[in-house]
Amino acid sequence: MKKLLAVLLAMAMMLALAACGDTGSQNNGGQNGENQSGTGDTNTDQNNPSSGEVTFDKTIKLIVPYDAGGGVYNAAIIVAAEAQKYLGTTIDVVCMAGNGGQEGIEYVYNQASDGYTLLATDYGPLISTAIEEDVVYQLDEFTPIIEMTQVLPTFFVKSDSPYQTMEDLIEAAKANPGQISVGHGKFHSVPHLPLMLLEDLSGADFNEVPTSGGSEALAFTLGGSVDVGASVPSTVAGSVAAGDLRVLAVAAEDRAPEFPDAPTLKELGYEVSMPAWYTIFCKSDVPQEIRDALEQGLADVIASAEAQETAAASNVTLTGTGSAESYTLYNNTIRDLTTLLG
């Protein structure tokens, strides 16, 4: 009898598991141990349209679909640090890197559209994954509120490399198709996509070597396992300053502040500009007043002296581009990526 009960219990639980597996991100407060009796209590008094004044009386959760310590995370905590003063409430940065970041995105997607759950990300987990795999959301169901910062894809070689400039490299690549190896971080990542576009536009044929990330690309370049490396400024700044690396070019509109001597690919005649934006998103169906309040508050945070100071100390440039411009950028990126990846 006991055995039967056990099996029945197990089967019931497995069914529950299957059901929850799909809506697995629904978390009504168990995460912080608060004893909530369902979603009913999410701010009935948060915004009072009649008075036109939007206030935030609960902590805002800012979800980062990466592990702690990465670029997006760092930018997010700089912004979160000053939130109390300008937004009226604290921001909790929560890392949810599961399933390639999809767990974090799905969590935001499943929460109420009340402006208390936001997403801070770059285009990788949000757009690239949506194009290449099946995801639960549509890209237009997220709207950018404000951009935190941008990172620029950077191409570099060892200082004693025979390639002094980007032109040298492209010439050599055209002459020896498939012979010059480029270690470029993860597949279809921020440094990889500009590389692909560059190959299309210039006719150069590189031997693309995906690595586990910027660090591995740097390690392989320094050790001579690959001829060229592609990553972001923060990974290579130290080695460049020490003279171990030479930056050949960046794939952006303007030159990188860290490497004022390195030309942009545009200057060299190639229309390859794919800076990676780190932006805060909310769901598109969050009411306009709340979105405006968030944008205003976050813009104040980013513009504040404290935030600028903290950012400068950690070599981050906060841009604070507003939602209208970010929205255009978002759609441009979607368009570009669909062409490259779709």
Add this chain to the structure above:
Amino acid sequence: MSKLKVTNLRNIGLSCGVMILSTAGILHTFLGGGWSKKTGEAAKLYPRIIYGILIVVALSLLVMELAGRVPPEPPAIAVVKWWQPLLILAVGVAFFLFVLYVGTAAGILLYLCGTIALFDEDPKKHWKMDLLVAVIATAAMWLIFTRILPIVTLKQLLI
């Protein structure tokens, strides 16, 4: 062939099972669904190699078993009946879901009372002690997971 003990049969079953699954696996890489658009041939090569090696290893295991080696099974694991893992897992799932949807403290307390009783030789006799331990443990865990861990992120951490 020396006489076949339970462990022999088990190993033989294991070998056959692995071989069958591996063959199915290889077929799956050639035929089946569940692949995303991005999965190219290169991504499938590695699983095929692995399945191949598994078949070889399982085969050699089978051959060795039939040739008559008999390692004994340790007593501890021999006791596990088939329904016990399922029960424990079901308890785990129930516990977690309860904590997630109802509340941490209540979930832990209920779970602890239940499972301690499950383990106890004589629940009726020991219920006072069991309850006491459950309450203390619940309090400690609740503290750790809701107060100490998240609280460290607060700006007002006093030192």
Add this chain to the structure above:
Amino acid sequence: MALGEVLVQALGSAFQPMTVLYAFIGVALGVTVGAIPGLTGDMAISILLPFVYKVDPTMSLGLLIGIYKGSMFGGSISAISFGVPGTPAAAATVEDGYPLAKKGYPKRAMLQALYSSVTGDFFSSILLIFLTIPMGQLAIQFGPTEFFALYVFSLVVIAILNRDSRTKGILASVLGLLIGAIGTDPVTGASRMTFGIKLFRGGFATVPVLVGTFAISELIIQYANAHREKILYKLGQAKERLTIDLNKNKDDKYGWKHYWDTFRCTVVGSVIGTFIGILPGAGSSIACYLSYGVGRSVAKDADEFGKGSLNGVAAPEAGNSATCGASIIPLLAFGIPGSATAALIGAALTMQGINPGPTMFSANQVIIYAFFIIVLYASFFNLGVSRLLIPLYAKISKMKPKYLIPIIFALAILGCYTTDNSISNVWTLLLFGALGVVLRKFRIPLGPFVLGYLIGPAAERSLRQALSMNGNNLMVLFQRPIAIAFYIATVAFIFIICYTFKKNKETLDKGAHSDDE
């Protein structure tokens, strides 16, 4: 700034009362967090990262280093007391630590683990301080071919050490590789082998896999035994047991003699751990298993490994703790972290405007030297704090299973959830718990399985990188000197083990096995 001046300032900074306090708290926090199955030091550090902005740089470094070192040892506490590795690095410690505890010597095992840990830690810390640049240069020499050779070596070493059946060991490793291949292709990130199951997409997280395979399966077995006890009790055939400690009066002490007896294995672990630690991406789990494997081949009581040999605790413990200082070497030399935790520490440094890498030594000398000093004294704090906590944990481990097991189970579940704020982690935990029971039933060794799982993706990536960089020419794998060295070592190792096994088999064949796993 003259070196003397720098040192004076650094000493002042490192020994500020607040910094010392933070380091102390860090170690205490690290040991506790590490001991809770499902929680890791990485998690604690991640939670504390925002904190770095709010305090003085050296203070926050003290805190983070303390947590790093503490958690490396903390994982061993639960590995020894409950058979549950609290952190992935402690997985190999379970093999001999847990049997030792069951025999009635938990304190001795834990003290052995502590002293070996501190020795290994100290060893790599000294190398960090004095030999960063040259050792960093060594790390850079490793390209995909060398990494692949290293992974092959590690897998073979662990697989063939299995006492019962080398074939089963190999089977276990390959099964681990298979499970590791589920989820995403490490090179293109494409989904594969998901069979449409959402949980499998993206692969599984390391911590739940480890805790599930070792711990949950062990818990299930404990339950089964408790259940049988219950039935026997009801039938009047078993008396109520006050504690599970059958060896109340045994002499559970640890002394100098034990330390010196196991010194060889401790050294082996220290060297291997340091070496693996400086290689970016190789990881503390590889270090602990490899140390265990190599330690076994040099230890005098190799036959006791797996049954409760102190050497079997010394080697992996020295190994995993040595990775702490070592993983910071490439971080400081090039800005390339040698492990995930080193990456977090690198992030903490970056947040304070210190760019880890070659320029650091000229631009931020005082902080770096203060860092070194903290690294050294944190080891001693680890020693002190842990010595206090060990008797406490030893007592806890003797608590009755009916209380202990439900509590650990709950901790494991909540811990795995909290680590990544991920519900999938919990399902992964339970799934691998079931798998662990199945593996044990079929006598498939867990160590090789877990190692195969952990390094499978990395091995595949290295293989494909090496091939794609050289026109898919398989011969390239054998052309680099370091890689060739590893392959030779692999073959040599196989011969040594086969030879020792053969010799021992003759003696063993005369008696019956007495496994008591």
